[in-house]
Amino acid sequence: MGRCAKNWGAFRIERSYWGTFPNWEFGAISIDFPRSGSNNRAMTKPEAVRRIKSYSAANGYVYQYYFHELNRVAVNGAAAGEFVYAISADRGTSFGLRILVMQAALEAWAASNGRTLTGSEEYAVAKMRLFQAFDEGVVPLTAEAAREVRLVVDETNLEELLRMLNI
Numbered sequence: 001m002g003r004c005a006k007n008w009g010a011f012r013i014e015r016s017y018w019g020t021f022p023n024w025e026f027g028a029i030s031i032d033f034p035r036s037g038s039n040n041r042a043m044t045k046p047e048a049v050r051r052i053k054s055y056s057a058a059n060g061y062v063y064q065y066y067f068h069e070l071n072r073v074a075v076n077g078a079a080a081g082e083f084v085y086a087i088s089a090d091r092g093t094s095f096g097l098r099i100l101v102m103q104a105a106l107e108a109w110a111a112s113n114g115r116t117l118t119g120s121e122e123y124a125v126a127k128m129r130l131f132q133a134f135d136e137g138v139v140p141l142t143a144e145a146a147r148e149v150r151l152v153v154d155e156t157n158l159e160e161l162l163r164m165l166n167i
Contacts, residue, residue, distance in 0.1 A: 050066045050068075050086075051066060052064050052065070052066050053065055053066060055131060055134050057131075057134040057135050057137070058134075058135040058136075059134075059135065059136075059137040061089050061134070061137075063087055063088065063089055063134050063139065064087065064088045064091060064094070065085050065086065065087040065088070065130065066085065066086050067083070067084075067085055067123075067127075068084045068085060068086045068096060069084045070082065070083055070084070070123075071084070073100075075100055075102070078102060078103065078104055079102075079103035079104075080100045080101060080102050080103055081100070081101040081103070081122060081126070082098050082099070082100055083098070083099045083100075083101065083123065083126035083127075083130075084096050084097070084098055084099075085097050085099070085130055087130075087139065089139070089141045090141070093142075093143070095142070095143035095146050096143075096146065097130070097139065097140075097146050097149065097151070098150075098151065099126045099129050099130055099151045099152075099153065100150070100151065100152045100153065101122055101125060101126050101129075101152075101153040102152065102153060102154045102155075104154070104155070105153060105154045105155045105158045106122065106158075108155055109158055109159075109162070117167075121162075121165070121167060124165050124167075125153055125158065125161045125162065125165070126153060128161045128164050128165060129151055129152075129153050129157070129161060130151070132161070133149075133151050138151075
């Protein structure tokens with residue numbers, strides 16, 4: 001019965017064995033790397049890979065969309081989360097569509113339910129509002145028309161969207 005350990009500077013390899021050669025039985029093998037960070041600090045990060053998804057709406061259109069970004073904004077002096085989705089109805093052109101999740105609605109829901117919604121739940125509410133807009137046919141088909149559309153999650157529809165998510 002024996003145990004050998006070797007230190008090789010940046011990492012350590014441990015092997016334990018029983019018996020004699022050739023019947024080695026290795027126990028725990030561990031490699032320890034220093035937590036000094038990446039070797040490629042000067043390299044720029046690649047662009048995020050977007051997973052384009054499809055949604056077949058009740059109005060007959062098949063939309064493609066992906067989540068682009070989240071911004072915290074003020075709308076008429078009220079705080080909101082602005083979820084921006086890139087959408088396409090013709091698979092040729094895509095444009096941004098904003099969904100505003102009003103902070104006042106989230107705070108009112110938290111006060112009546114004893115907990116706040118997580119970031120994932122807030123994202124899910126915004127996505128359900130997007131799907132609802134797809135089904136209702138209120139999603140514009142051009143970038144110019146998208147500037148005029150205002151999709152909002154507020155006190156009037158938050159409970160309904162959460163119910164769709166079983167929250």
